[in-house]
Amino acid sequence: MVQITFLGGADTVTGSKFLVETPSSRVLVDCGLFQGYKVLRARNRQPLPFDPASIDAVVLTHAHLDHSGYLPLLVKNGFAGRVICTEGTQALCGLLLPDSGYLLEADARYANRRGFSKHHPALPLYTKADAELALKSLSPKPFGERIEVTGDCSIRFRYAGHILGAASVDMIAAGKQIAFSGDIGRYGDPLMFDPEPIPQADVVLVESTYGDRLHPDIAPQQVLKEIIERTVRRGGSVIIPSFAVGRAQMLLFHINAVRRRGQVPDVPVYLDSPMAISATALFTRHARDHRLSEAECADAWDDVIYVRDVEASKRLDAEPGPKIIISASGMVTGGRILHRLKKYAPDHRSTIVMAGYQAGGTRGAKLLAGAETIKIHGQQVPVRAEVVSLDMLSAHADQHELLRWLGGFEAPPQQCFVVHGEADSADQFRLQITEQLGWKARVPEHHERVELG
Template structure:
């Protein structure tokens, strides 16, 4: 068995790993590279392999940095089955159709500014391309060991990252590969904890937060409640860039959980994302995957997804109307890294106001607007115009959908015999401290994946 690393190998986005075993070629994830304009231009580059030669695609979960290049893979010749956990299969069309719509809109905007003789801007993929992808999807339940090609079997275990997120077990040639996908922290609301795995001959493990431990979740929640109180007293507005899958649903959960303590009823809450509203519906259909505490919260009132003061804004006009509200509003909008989507329009209208509170609740990749704001930029460029950052910018790291260094070490610690591990899905500043700690604890060979490199097992 040989594993080639073609994405998320020294960076966080663009997950893509190729497994060659039993005479077959299996691709693990096919994600979009996210960041600045130069980074995202790499999504248009040819694949470092022939897409038609891939026998099957195995997807760990439906976040766009793990699925966002699948339409191009199909467009360029891939015709094999796509395996994903069944809740993830429900999320996949929501994610890809939204990304296609954004790509088409961006290309249209660029072409309106195109000068004579300049090449026409093309979207990364279209909504029609997405429908070609969906014809190939084969949903699987957690725990169902399945033959996906002659001599190759897989099974999914719950990764606790988003609904339907999976740890992938892959058997071939008498060897077993375990790919962590993205692992969620223990105690994440709504979701179950990541499942332990006992045996492997090689482990591919994410390392997004390999260099740090998150704050205690309870402390984080108290901080969030204090922040809301501060914003209310300042007659301010709260803007939360959040991914449509995962963080948006968790925020609604906390609003319901602390409905009385935080006096949530006094706020107007806007989930300003048509995609997030669709995701909420998917979550609601898969309550059997919720943890016990979430099932208890759902029995009470208010239901997190039907809060009496929650407004799901679908149309552009409804989204624009939010900017006429100067205080008393909590706005959750994509994208989570503020590199596109409706949150940018809210920033344009509010980021120069001192009473505005911008709250980041997820990872901010290099090159994104979110990263620049978190790093303390005094001015930012949005839609070609410069804006002074007078808003108060907060990072609530304890709400991350990724586990931290302790969680990663604990998950690896369940393996018997300290199998070799390759660290993916992390920048070097996060991977190197994690690698040192794994070696200190007696882990087998620890490798930092690089683009174009390979390991054998």
Template sequence: MEHFVKVKFLGASGVVTGSKFIIETSEKNILIDCGMFQGVKELRELNWKNLSVNVKEIDVVLLTHGHLDHVGYLPRLVKQGFKGKIIGTAPTLAIAQIILNDSAKINEEEAEKANKEQYSSHKPALPFYTIEEAEKTINQFEVEVENKWIVLSENIKYRFQYNGHIIGATFIELDINRKRFVFSGDIGRSNDYLLEDPKTPEWADYLFLESTYGNKLHPEEDVERKLANIIRDTIQNKGNLIIPSFAVERLQTLMYILWKLYKENKIPNIPIFVDSPMGNRVLDVFKRFPNWHKLSMESYNEMCNHINIIQSYKETWETIDNKRSKIVIAGSGMVTGGRVLTYLQQLIEEPSTTVLLVGYQAEGTRGRQLLEGAHEIRIYGKYYPIKATIISIDSLSAHADQQDLLNWVKNIKNIPEKVFLIHGEPTALDAFRVKIKDTYNWNVVIPKLDSIEEVMV
């Protein structure tokens, strides 16, 4: 007997962030990912609205991975009445716990600061969610293993499959009445420094495919040589190299590359500081789950011993006041918050400073402004002229590029009934739509935010 399944696109549709997809069936209502919108104000304001569905009717949340734009809305979901399980792999839930607690702490601190200094238009400024609300959400976490079919109901089962990108990340195969829905999550790259190559799907009736770099190929650049040159220039200029970094994966990758360069005598013994409380906790996840990455425990310990891990805000200021040339890796990766703002407030007006951007910079973020050559930057209500040199290394991205994405789908044996392109900006989505059409002649759809698709199963 044929049934209809409704798919609602509540995020990452026409935009990169805010991943949320609801699958409504006669047996279960399943939410795939539950992320926050990031970037321009218009998108961030969507976070404050309740979802356009009855949250109490959602039975389960399945998470592809632990990044904020895939898990950051969870406490709001719980606040709106969701009482079911939030399921992911063990490292994904460990990362999600770190990210939610950290995000809640930042939300509380920024609301308090905004109220004290009265620079917010909201009276009073409220945290998006509190530490207490984050903890309540974490209590609903449940671990499932990778590469095993889990039965949800009579005609519905799912499986997590290893996907690179960050530790614990997976794509999700969801079988409903023998039709397979594949949610790509964020797809990693082959030959990653720390992670194994992503697995690939072999069957997909309905494919939900990320398109972050759907219109781009990562440059064939020698990352190690470029980084070594930047470091030598920094030392010569008696300056500082500030690297805003995502706390999950990028920070650990940078640590590994810098340690490797030093070990191979490609850079001098310049002090390296990691200033990211969240990044430190993610390092611990690497220690707890050695089977999810390529780094041996011996290399892990050696790397951590070589690098100065900052433990307190007092140490942050001691590092800034230290006049020696140094490398500082600090959160956040898009310069939207975190410790990197303190360094930039003090050092971005110095011509001897270099700021190195090493990941995707969403529209509307300070990172995007720096990338596009802004002459000043606003931090906590004050403008700072940019005198520092701004450099970017694109090839350190943890996201698959257009060719990686095409390779990821090439082992699919059937012709999907529909391919939904998600998690991309409009230009990337459209370019990738044309590329898939030309390469595979598949039926490709670019869903709009809050659109609904009915499919037959």
């Protein structure tokens, strides 16, 4: 008998964790942090319903923290097995996990210094040292090869698009073939390969981040051109909260393209994120995992001012004249973007460009909803800047693209579980799967355990 327990990503778009149990092994697929609403973040501090030491292996679909960010805590609490992932995921986890630990420590110190935490003292979920220890467990494997995980469980990584190293997982567990979509990327993306189909599976777990909507069919470079033009014309700056991995590189690709064609005013472009700078270098080193050659990578990222150290970042706010600043984090949950917004959100001349999915409860979601103020470091900061969204730049497949990926299966699975989506999105996508494909599909509940017949 094979069982799956949905320990995250089941009633929300974050915290992905799926426990696969066979008569002789326990494998955790993804090990993500919950993000967004406080009630979700609180789950990160609740004990797991199993002993981490009892897990034989972890399989990561990709490096984003909502899929990998709980790993340091899992290791800290006793997990001692392998974490199987792609080479690109290993490289990006090397950036994301220590940075996550560092930010958790920094946020705790800042909260203690300013006294705005309800916990006394405020303690980080885990530390940078915990994250660095967890990295030693990562075991990188290539795309396309069948990999033994345990005696009765094997996997094959298939390209998912989305970000560098992202994979869908084709698993065989005690004779049951289970497909985990991971996060599916876009078809025709200028950077990443198209999502790769999985021919067959008994059970499918499919993400539904954008399962209830379609991305606008608008050229992103035209939209960016118009945003930059009107913002600079009124003397403001363009501030872009961005995910350091994937989104920052995509933004630079498009901004550099319109600048090279002379379509926008010649203002400086700053990449204000050490992690994004390092991730950009990784794109060059892992060119075989995406569409651009090393030379094309170098061409796409040139003419950008990299801002690594803290003092240089602080000086950005004093630099005169319009500018474009790309800074992390993408959902405005922490990092340098908080300091940039304290400066530029109150400026009616400037524009804040939201360039990706904003989970409910994040500052990014509040900005998109038209919030007049946002809370940063315990203070209410007025929002007078223009706020716009670049939905067409999403690294997540929309409803039609998700259905296209599901259409790659040669026969309907016995069961289809719709995961990793907000409630409305997941339920609407479930209906689409039923109506368009004729499959049996449902949305599992948090902590639900199912037996695969």
